[in-house]
Amino acid sequence: MIDQNTNHMEYQPGMEQIGSEIQDAVISKMNECDFDSYTAADVRQALQKDVLSPEDFAALLSPAADPFLEEMAHRAQQETRKHFGNSVMMFTPLYIANYCENYCIYCGFNCHNKIRRAKLSMEEIEKELKAISDTGLQEILILTGESRTASSVEYIGEACKLARKYFRVVGIEIYPVNSDEYAYLHTCGVDYVTVFQETYNSDKYATLHLGGHKRIFPYRFNAQERALMGGMRGVGLAALLGLDDFRKDAFATGYHGWLLQRKYPHAEIAFSCPRLRPIINNDKINPKDVHERQLLQVICAYRLFMPFASITISSRERAGFRDNIIDIAATKISAGVSTGIGDHSGDGKGDEQFEISDGRSYDEIYKAIKDKGLQPVMADYIYV
Amino acid sequence: MKDELILGGHSFSSRFILGSGKYSLELIKAAVENAGAQIITLALRRANEGGVANILDYIPEGVTLLPNTSGARNADEAVRIARLARECGCGDFVKIEIMRDSKYLLPDNQETIRATEILAKEGFVVMPYMYPDLNVARDLVNAGAACVMPLAAPIGSNKGLATREFIQILIDEIDLPIIVDAGIGRPSQACEAMEMGAAAVMANTAIATAGDIPAMAEAFKKAIEAGRTAYLSGLGRVMEKGAAASSPLTGFLQD
Numbered sequence: 113m114i115d116q117n118t119n120h121m122e123y124q125p126g127m128e129q130i131g132s133e134i135q136d137a138v139i140s141k142m143n144e145c146d147f148d149s150y151t152a153a154d155v156r157q158a159l160q161k162d163v164l165s166p167e168d169f170a171a172l173l174s175p176a177a178d179p180f181l182e183e184m185a186h187r188a189q190q191e192t193r194k195h196f197g198n199s200v201m202m203f204t205p206l207y208i209a210n211y212c213e214n215y216c217i218y219c220g221f222n223c224h225n226k227i228r229r230a231k232l233s234m235e236e237i238e239k240e241l242k243a244i245s246d247t248g249l250q251e252i253l254i255l256t257g258e259s260r261t262a263s264s265v266e267y268i269g270e271a272c273k274l275a276r277k278y279f280r281v282v283g284i285e286i287y288p289v290n291s292d293e294y295a296y297l298h299t300c301g302v303d304y305v306t307v308f309q310e311t312y313n314s315d316k317y318a319t320l321h322l323g324g325h326k327r328i329f330p331y332r333f334n335a336q337e338r339a340l341m342g343g344m345r346g347v348g349l350a351a352l353l354g355l356d357d358f359r360k361d362a363f364a365t366g367y368h369g370w371l372l373q374r375k376y377p378h379a380e381i382a383f384s385c386p387r388l389r390p391i392i393n394n395d396k397i398n399p400k401d402v403h404e405r406q407l408l409q410v411i412c413a414y415r416l417f418m419p420f421a422s423i424t425i426s427s428r429e430r431a432g433f434r435d436n437i438i439d440i441a442a443t444k445i446s447a448g449v450s451t452g453i454g455d456h457s458g459d460g461k462g463d464e465q466f467e468i469s470d471g472r473s474y475d476e477i478y479k480a481i482k483d484k485g486l487q488p489v490m491a492d493y494i495y496v
Numbered sequence: 497m498k499d500e501l502i503l504g505g506h507s508f509s510s511r512f513i514l515g516s517g518k519y520s521l522e523l524i525k526a527a528v529e530n531a532g533a534q535i536i537t538l539a540l541r542r543a544n545e546g547g548v549a550n551i552l553d554y555i556p557e558g559v560t561l562l563p564n565t566s567g568a569r570n571a572d573e574a575v576r577i578a579r580l581a582r583e584c585g586c587g588d589f590v591k592i593e594i595m596r597d598s599k600y601l602l603p604d605n606q607e608t609i610r611a612t613e614i615l616a617k618e619g620f621v622v623m624p625y626m627y628p629d630l631n632v633a634r635d636l637v638n639a640g641a642a643c644v645m646p647l648a649a650p651i652g653s654n655k656g657l658a659t660r661e662f663i664q665i666l667i668d669e670i671d672l673p674i675i676v677d678a679g680i681g682r683p684s685q686a687c688e689a690m691e692m693g694a695a696a697v698m699a700n701t702a703i704a705t706a707g708d709i710p711a712m713a714e715a716f717k718k719a720i721e722a723g724r725t726a727y728l729s730g731l732g733r734v735m736e737k738g739a740a741a742s743s744p745l746t747g748f749l750q751d
Contacts, residue, residue, distance in 0.1 A: 193705045194652040197518020378569050378596040420599055487520045494541035494567050496576040 150174035211262030214324030230462030258287035276301030288335035294342025306348030312364035346380030354388035354399030447477035504621030515700025616640025649679025683719030690723025
């Protein structure tokens with residue numbers, strides 16, 4: 113039983129240890145960052161470079177970069193077009209279960225939050241998959257709450273095999289697993305693994321994650337690397353902005369991705385940029401000092417530091433923000449989103465993880481992309 | 497005599513190969529027409545199997561499809577994608593792209609040679625994208641390639657002929673057509689590649705990201721034609737170190 117008295121830095125039995133090379137580098141570099149020490153000159157220098165160093169990335173995340181936001185957005189737009197052209201990928205998340213064994217105080221799925229719990233059967237999953245596939249989407253992200261008991265790796269694997277019947281690209285956002293389990297899921301058709309570290313400040317992390325396996329910081333941190341060891345093609349990273357110092361968390365997220373790409377050059381790196389949202393039974397949760405202006409700064413900094421990385425813009429943000437961000441830096445957008453269980457093909461039998469801001473359908477998002485002069489792309493991968 | 501580009505026994509009058517991967521689909525047709533292109537590349541991973549907005553619906557009739565193997569990380573994957581392209585009715589042409597670096601998308605020359613050898617034996621017209629290295633180019637010739645496609649600069653960088661000297665060596669030493677691919681950002685750079693003796697130029701990002709796509713396609717077409725004509729007519733000699741001496745030094749020779 114992992115509770116708030118458990119040392120959050122200590123691996124538990126059954127958790128694979130692959131060393132801490134990247135984790136140590138990220139944490140020490142993040143702690144060295146003094147964002148107030150950067151000047152306008154540092155920002156200008158970073159904006160003139162083709163290939164940015166981690167120090168340049170930190171400068172772009174600093175308060176000194178705020179007056180340069182317009183210029184950053186223009187540079188980010190250029191880089192996005194150079195690497196992705198007019199393409200904007202579309203996908204939708206499918207929540208198949210919301211049982212959770214973790215106690216994360218900001219999350220609607222946490223085990224102490226009184227919500228309707230549900231888990232879809234294979235028949236129900238297939239019904240949901242069909243309903244989504246009928247819209248025209250070809251990429252799907254399968255999500256569960258974090259419960260190995262309720263949603264076993266085999267259950268998720270079977271769901272992914274079904275998903276591959278209907279979709280050309282299948283990603284997962286589930287609890288972290290060992291590399292052999294990632295390898296198994298890869299054989300089930302999964303090629304993308306997204307894990308949010310939430311915050312890279314391990315002390316803060318311990319105060320937010322009071323119980324369950326998620327409390328173990330290093331096991332979560334190294335999930336992407338284990339996924340790559342398991343043969344996955346791409347990994348997604350994110351900090352949940354608003355939990356702690358967003359500049360540090362954004363720096364750590366970007367640098368984590370940068371180090372992974374250096375160690376696994378073939379890996380495709382993706383960033384998400386979620387901000388805190390209200391949940392059922394707590395409508396006071398908000399992203400604090402991370403306003404849209406700061407969020408844009410973070411997204412542009414990711415783009416300039418890692419011009420080739422995929423950036424996903426969450427339905428946590430309002431439609432107007434999302435439509436503009438795909439014109440600047442984001443390359444992937446979700447459509448027809450529900451974070452509840454069973455909503456795509458029926459009335460829903462389980463409550464949602466958080467409140468979304470942009471509930472537009474597939475058709476509406478498709479049109480919004482076209483209206484920007486951009487090209488919606490349903491799948492950009494071929495399984496071989 | 498007609499000036500034609502010959503690839504695997506097929507002849508083309510246009511020396512401009514257009515990419516299709518970074519456009520809004522409606523603009524592909526206008527780009528192809530204004531470019532006068534007869535060959536257009538197609539990432540098989542983008543060609544939806546009957547899905548919405550299939551890229552194939554936007555490519556004009558009569559244009560030769562050049563499916564590429566982007567997404568392949570090794571020779572085996574490239575071979576599988578090429579076979580799939582043929583099964584999908586995309587023809588026998590294939591452009592080999594093998595990358596195992598997600599940052600610069602630089603091609604893996606060794607794996608490219610391996611894939612070229614396998615696919616050429618299966619009757620494909622193999623057009624390998626490569627980093628300009630003379631030894632590798634020779635291996636590609638021996639492996640049965642229909643041309644050699646060296647990069648000018650990293651994909652999407654628009655940096656122009658960063659590998660100029662090495663591409664020139666390939667043009668001088670390799671008997672197959674040398675098609676300059678990737679990194680060409682401006683019509684003037686495409687023109688320069690053609691003046692050097694490149695057989696054709698391939699461009700995508702430079703056109704897809706232009707303000708007026710059909711107009712930029714036309715600008716490239718003209719630049720490529722100008723460069724080709726200049727090459728065929730024999731460029732005037734460029735004085736590298738001062739003028740030629742007016743009093744000959746060898747005038748004393750007898751017999």
